[in-house]
Amino acid sequence: MPLRQQIFEYVRSHGSAARAEITQALDISAGSVTTLTADLIAEGVLQEIEDTRRATSRGRPRVALRIVPQAAYVIGIKLAFNKHSAILADFTGNIVATANVPSDVKRRSTATLFQEIDTLIALVLSDADKPMSEVKAVGLGLPGIIDHDQATVTWSSLLTDGDQDLPTEFKRRYGVPLFIDNDTNMLALAEQWFGEGRDKTDFAVVTIENGVGMGLVSDGQLYRGSNGMGLELGHTKVQMDGALCRCGQRGCLEAYLGAYALTREAITALDIADATALKNDDILETLLNKAKAGDRAALAIFKRAGRYLSVGLANVIQLFDPPLIIVAGDRMQHEYPYAEAIFKDAQDMTLSTRSKPCQIHIRAWDDRVWARGATALALSFLTETMISGHTGATA
Ligand SMILES: [Zn+2]
Known part of the structure; x- marks a missing residue:
């Protein structure tokens, strides 16, 4: 990574940083930091602010650097099974506006998908009171198999057709680049940019939703x-x-652990009358409430699913040895029954030496986290083109 991009990324991940801190953290000369930050300031992407954390010996405030929020705006979109959401973020990644639209069509053509995207973008721009011309890139996350390099949706549970090239049509409509990725990758990006993964070079995210x-x-x-x-x-x-x-x-893991698998079991075990008239979310809600109230059949369903979750987590630990696994998903907003026992079982199934066991944390749910990940995807692109696109010194 070019040195100037390293400096920019350091300031971004720390919110603000003094030149001396950057010099020390990146182990580069003070002269290089002075020159490169001067360039970044001249280009309008960094600015000097008063460093309120420290003062000089004479009591004068020191200077720190931060990213200029208005340097560029991006939109992040998450398309999902029951709801689509969008976030407009500034160049620091701060949320400026959000928008949601219900998604009740199970599978749609690309043309219908674009109508939904048009509605979302119009809503989020109006909430932010900004024209599309200020938006420099858009990130889009959706479930399925996404070929990130070819920028095509190979297969998605939201679309009727496979092998769809969304970015070309998007560019034609909006004149800005669209970056697409799998929704779980979005979540990992959100954690890396804004969440628990911010100061980590290695971590895994496991999501438990419908899949x-x-x-x-x-x-x-x-x-x-x-x-x-x-x-x-x-x-x-x-x-x-x-x-x-x-x-x-x-025999897939999600056939035992995904929301649809729990719903399937709940309908039989809880003797839910007229289940076809109920939404899956409502059935799950009933199941969870019964489990919380101590219903044995409901608890047994979670216990069984939990054993499979332990196996899944243990396999992740054994294969990748990450220092941290973040377990996230819609239902994680509730207290997942048996979570502590599930995580302990997962550890017990690995060859861990126990001196440094993998940390497993539940991500308290924030609905906006996926769309935020999509803004991170767009911001990554902007950082690459705006910051490293210039010929600068390389590390
Ligand atoms: Zn499968």
Whole structure:
């Protein structure tokens, strides 16, 4: 990574930083920091502010650097099963405006998808009171297999057709680049830019929603695999000839752990009358409430799913040895029954030496986190083109 980009990234991840701190943290000469930050200030992406944290010996405030928030704006979009959301963020990643629209169509054509995207963008721009001309890039996350390099949606549970090239049509409509990625990668990016992964070079994210997903940041980079289908934890097999999965195969982890699997069990075990009239979310809510109230059948469903979650987490630890796994998902906003025991079982199933066990944390749910990850995707691109696109000194 070019030195000037390293400086920029350091300031970004720390909110603000004095030149002396940057010199020390990146182990480069004070002269280089002075020159490169002067360039970045001249280009309008960094600015000097009063460093309120420290003062000189004479009591005068010192100077720190921060990113100029208005240097560029981006939009991050998350398309999902029940709701689409969008965030407009400034160049520091701070949220300026948000918008949500319900998504009740199960699968749609690309044309319908673009109508939904148009509505979202119009709403978020109006909430921010900004014209599209101030938006320099858009990030989009959706479930499925996304070929990040080719920028095509190979397959998505939201679309009727495969192999869709969304960025070309987007550029034609809006005149700005669109970056797409798998929704779980978005979440990993959100954690890396704004969350618990901020000061970590390695960590994993495991999501439990309708399906089960995984994202991995390794050596500071998002791991994507060669075809965009790496880390599909939900479709790793945990049982030969086991339960039927949505993907058509049998014995996949998510066929035991995903929301749809729990719903399927709940309908039978809880004797829910007229289940076809109920939404899956409502059935899950009923299941969770019953479990909280101590209903044995409901608790047994969570206990069984929890054993599979332990296996999944143990496999992640054994394969990647991350220092941290963040377990996130819609239902994680509630207290997941047996969470502590599940995490302990996962540790027990690994060859951990126990001197430094992998930390497993539940991500308290914030609905905006996915769309924020999509803003991070757009911001990564902008940082690359605006900051490192120049010929500067390299490390
Ligand atoms: Zn599967």
